[in-house]
Amino acid sequence: MITLVKALTAQVLGLMLTSTLTLLSPALLHGPGYLVLLQAAAAALCSYILRQPYWWVPIHLLFVPSAMIMFTLQLPPGLYLLALLLLALVFWGTVQGDVPLFLSSAAVANAIAAIIERENAQSFAELGAGVGSVAVPLAQNLPIIVKAWERAPLPWLIMAWRCRKLPNLSVKRASLWDGNLAGYNIVFAFLSPAVMADLGQKISGEMLPGSLFISSCFPIPDWHAESLVTLKDRRRTTLFCYRL
Numbered sequence: 001m002i003t004l005v006k007a008l009t010a011q012v013l014g015l016m017l018t019s020t021l022t023l024l025s026p027a028l029l030h031g032p033g034y035l036v037l038l039q040a041a042a043a044a045l046c047s048y049i050l051r052q053p054y055w056w057v058p059i060h061l062l063f064v065p066s067a068m069i070m071f072t073l074q075l076p077p078g079l080y081l082l083a084l085l086l087l088a089l090v091f092w093g094t095v096q097g098d099v100p101l102f103l104s105s106a107a108v109a110n111a112i113a114a115i116i117e118r119e120n121a122q123s124f125a126e127l128g129a130g131v132g133s134v135a136v137p138l139a140q141n142l143p144i145i146v147k148a149w150e151r152a153p154l155p156w157l158i159m160a161w162r163c164r165k166l167p168n169l170s171v172k173r174a175s176l177w178d179g180n181l182a183g184y185n186i187v188f189a190f191l192s193p194a195v196m197a198d199l200g201q202k203i204s205g206e207m208l209p210g211s212l213f214i215s216s217c218f219p220i221p222d223w224h225a226e227s228l229v230t231l232k233d234r235r236r237t238t239l240f241c242y243r244l
C-alpha cells in the first residue's frame with residue numbers, strides 16, 4: 001500500500017510543481033500539450049526524489065500523457081472499469097507487495113523436468129505458480145505429485161482449469177507464505193529479489209535435508225548455489241539450485 005501512496009504523492013507533488021512553474025513563468029503556457037509533458041516530467045522527478053524503484057520513472061512519465069490520449073478517444077467508461085477489474089484479478093496482491101505475474105518459458109519447464117528425473121524426485125511444489133507454465137507440463141509429462149500455490153484469482157482459475165484432468169496436480173489459492181514445504185523433494189519459485197531473503201528463511205526452516213530448492217532468475221542472498229543452469233530462452237534465465 002505504501003507503494004501506491006508514494007506514487008500518488010509523486011503525482012500530486014508533480015502537479016504542485018507544474019502549477020508553481022506556470023504561475024512563475026506564464027511563458028510555459030504554450031498549450032495543454034506542454035502542460036501535460038511538464039506534469040509528466042515533474043511527477044517522474046518527484047518519484048525519483050521519493051526513492052521509488054527506478055521502474056516507476058517511466059510509469060510516471062507515461063501516466064498523464066496516456067490518460068490524456070485515452071480521454072480524447074472517448075471510450076465508454078465501462079471499458080475502464082472492465083480493464084481495472086481484469087488487472088486487479090491478475091495482479092491481485094501486487095499493491096501489498098506480492099510479485100506480479102511474469103511467465104516462465106517452456107525451456108524452464110524442460111530444464112526442471114530434467115532435474116526432477118536426475119534427482120528421481122517424487123514430489124514437487126511451486127510457489128506462486130501463475131497460470132501453471134511450469135507446474136502443468138511437469139504434471140502432464142512426469143509421474144510426480146505436484147502442488148502449486150497461487151494467490152491471484154485469474155491466474156489461479158486458469159491453472160485450475162488447465163489441470164482439471166491431472167489428478168497428480170493440486171492447486172491451492174493461498175499465499176505461498178502459508179504453505180508447508182516439508183513434504184517436497186523439489187521446490188521451485190520465480191519471484192523477485194525483494195522476497196528472496198525471507199524465502200531463504202522459510203526454506204531453511206521447512207525443507208528437509210537433501211531436498212532441492214530452485215529459484216528462477218533471483219539468488220538467495222548469501223547462500224551458495226550447488227549448481228547454476230543457464231538457459232537459452234528469451235530471458236536468458238538462470239536457475240539457482242540450492243541443496244538443503
Ligand SMILES: C[S@@+](CC[C@H](N)C(=O)[O-])C[C@H]1O[C@@H](n2cnc3c(N)ncnc32)[C@H](O)[C@@H]1O
Pocket residue numbers: 090093098099100101102103104105126127128129130131132133134149150151152155174175176177189190191
Ligand atoms: C513471476 S510470476 C511466476 C509465475 C510462474 N511461477 C511461472 O514461472 O510462470 C510470480 C507469481 O507469484 C504469484 N505470487 C506472488 N506473491 C504470492 C504470494 N504471496 N502467494 C501466492 N502467490 C504469489 C503472483 O500472483 C504471480 O503469479
